[in-house]
Amino acid sequence: MSPEDNEELAGPRRVIGTPSSAPAALDAKPPVPQEAEDYVPTDPADMGRAKVAERLAAVCFLIAFVAGICFIVAYIGLEVGPNNGGNSVVAAMRSNYALGSSLGLALLALGTGSIIWVRHLTPNIEIEEHRHDLKSAPQDRAGFQRDFATGTAITQVTKRPLLRRTMMIATAPLALAPLLLLRDLGPLPGKSLRYTVWKKGTRAVTLGGNRPLRPADMTAPGSMITVIPEGYQDDPDALAKAGVILIKFAPGELHIPTNYDGGTLVSTMNWTVDNIVAYSKICTHVGCPVALYEQTTHHILCPCHQSTFDAANGANVIFGPAARALPQLPLTTDAEGYLVASSDFTQPVGPSFWERG
Amino acid sequence: MSDDAVKIPGALSGVGGWLDDRFHGARGVRVLMKKVFPDHWSFMLGEIALWSFVILLLTGTFLALFFVPSTTDIVYHGSYTKLNGIHMSEAYASTLRISFDIRGGLLIRQIHHWAANLFMVAICAHMLRVFFTGAYRKPREVNWLIGIVLFTLGMLEGLFGYSLPDDQLSGAGLRIFEGVLQGIPIVGTYLAYFLFGGAFPGSAIVPRMYIIHVLLIPGLILALISAHLFIMFHQKHTQMPLHGNTEKNVVGQPFWPYFMLKGQAWFFFIFGALVVLSTFAQINPVWLYGPYTPLAISSASQPDWYMGLLEGALRIMPAWEINFLGHTLSLSVLIPFAVPLGLIFTGAALWPFFEAWATGDKAEHHVNDRPRNAPVRTGIGVAAISFYGVLWAEGANDVFADKLQIPLYTITWIARFAVFLVPIGAYFVTKRICLGLQRKDAELLTHGVEIGVIRQLPHGEFIEEARRLTDEEHAVVASKRIPAALPGPGKLDPNGIPEPAGRGPVGWARGVANRAFTESIVPDGHGNGHGEHNGHAVADGEHAAITGGDSGDHHG
Ligand code: HEM
């Protein structure tokens, strides 16, 4: 290393608080590695240790070789899929263990061998490269500026505003084109987020069983079940908004819930049938399906971020990030005595959105 | 070269000559071969990220050969008999096929997923290394910014990848993503409808995420990684403050052969470790979750770790929503979505420029700082980590509630305070610790190292014998550079105009920041530090002192 470098680092006299000294003279030459005359040893210092290391590395590489063969054998020998007669999960796991452990061993052995190689079989050489100023030399900057300015003058762009401005105008619509082309990615939301497929008279059927329900089917107070609008069991887009939970209360437990109908607060006790109340299953936070119902406290819990709703009180929020009660679905019974909706929800279900109001 | 250099075989040198005739490469490639790479364990972190990405490319390409990015509904009849007869998307069915019918498919899927997690861990660790050593300072700000973009892209890439198999958990995650999109003011519902091609879940999202996941984002990441490495090559690596390392040199081992050999070993190790992990540690067993249906319950599902911050932020929020001229502003969605990540990413992006502004430091830096020697930076870094940590832990609040038998709501309430208090506390504690370590260094510089021998002086006093620091030790301990103090407020320059630090609220803020940055413990050889006598007097009268930013003699 050069003497000035030594001085800079070693001197306890360096004034603490001085920012690192400004770069010294500019050096236009690109970094050239040390010249060919420099003697570089190619053998490690300790040849005895190198001998041992060589054998160790060779053992590692042999292990890698054997493990690699095992990998091939396991691939060919271990069937997966339905045709092997046995349990295909077991077969897949067996194949996974065999392939993974052989491949993993091969790679780790290769890595270990390579590390032994570079650590103990190469001489430990450090070299020093000089840093050069990143900033270009002043004459280079000036030259660049001059050439750039000349080029710009040749284009006439500064002298002919008419040309410049019309050209800019020409590009404006084209710049919008890529955005425009994205327009058909999807329909406009319009009012679709305000409605679900529930209508007057839509029967509530059980999720999974598609069975319509009579009030008498929910005998035990405190039970909660998930229902969907009849006929939509295979329509995920509809279900993602229209899922509903039914909760049966013991007489007197259900406090007259209040709910918004459009903008006005109305009593919605007459939306219940026989102490059964229907709420949207879609959390008003960001839309997970609410799930856990605690009978004793009447709390509905959303498993995603733990918003908690009070089922006995219009599903008002009592904890967590959801800002609004779960919307209530007006319930009634049809001529055959099955539970049906008496209308769609009177407010949007699910997460809030800007146009919701 | 030494005499025993290997003789290059004729064929190889023939090819080399052919290439050089056409590309004039000998000189340039020679420079590359001799490129110096300083050695330090923490310089390997970025390499882990690089190799993980290579592994993601390899395994992802394999998966793409078999994965069917389609939500077309089918009835399953296949190897995983438990789901026979069940409706599911082709995407989910093909993931089952990869797992159970393709030899090595399960292994590659799990390697891909583990590698995604390792990629993000490595990026984080690498970023922290760069931050705490100040390696982002001039001239490396651009690479710092590229790194932040890479981190963001990695998160998005992981989110989309995780959502591709269309299992119950991935669908639940997407639903949350859609709900968050809807919450964005003005354009939210449009964004959601455009991305999903209409109402959630629709049938467009899987093929769209697929092309984003296998082409768009990997392409961007690849381009940015290339730029990152090119810039690193061009500017040369930073180095640690060791004996012989200066701002004007770079000391280490040459690319060829050392870095090549080590890189190769490192690649095999990382790949091997991922394979072993994927063999024995199951990850994302989608067959257990079942296909996505919108109303099924996904209790206690945990997202991949790098999403934990968002999850925690959503959980910690109180129910805030405002109605604004007939519009709904859903703060309990917007704040968690935008604020924590926004703070961390914007804060990180602006930090190098803020630091340069507050310290007035315009110099190039190639020798890294020891974290203790930059107490404000280190304090802020630890504060950011603790902020992230609190939200991350809150993302698993149900797990904690269950394990510790504490009510869930109590945990959330604790977290609501902790998210503000812990980072503030962490900042001050860290800063104190840094200054304490500086004090120790200052003593080492003035006293030397105590060697455990106690001697009694003629007049009865006991002193501990010390030896001077070796050159190597001295280089490390004395590597501190305190930023220059800007002139304090109220000071006038020679023309009678207030110095910049005194001008207006911005100048005032700069002055405050500057004083924080310049607080330091120095072996007091100069100036007006407040003396702080420490027991036994030192022969030459040096003693440690705290300097404030107003000690003008620290000017550069
Ligand atoms: C930074 C880069 C990447 C990250 C973080 C990432 C992450 C993920 C994750 C977490 C999954 C879910 C895996 C699972 O099923 O458990 C996934 C799936 C997938 N990824 Fe990637 N990935 C990356 C790059 C790529 C690339 C470059 C390709 C293709 C060239 C790719 C192709 C796929 C495919 C086809 C799947 C679905 C297959 C399946 O889940 O079985 N990925 N990715």
Ligand code: FES
């Ligand atoms: S989605 Fe229900 S609490 Fe977040």
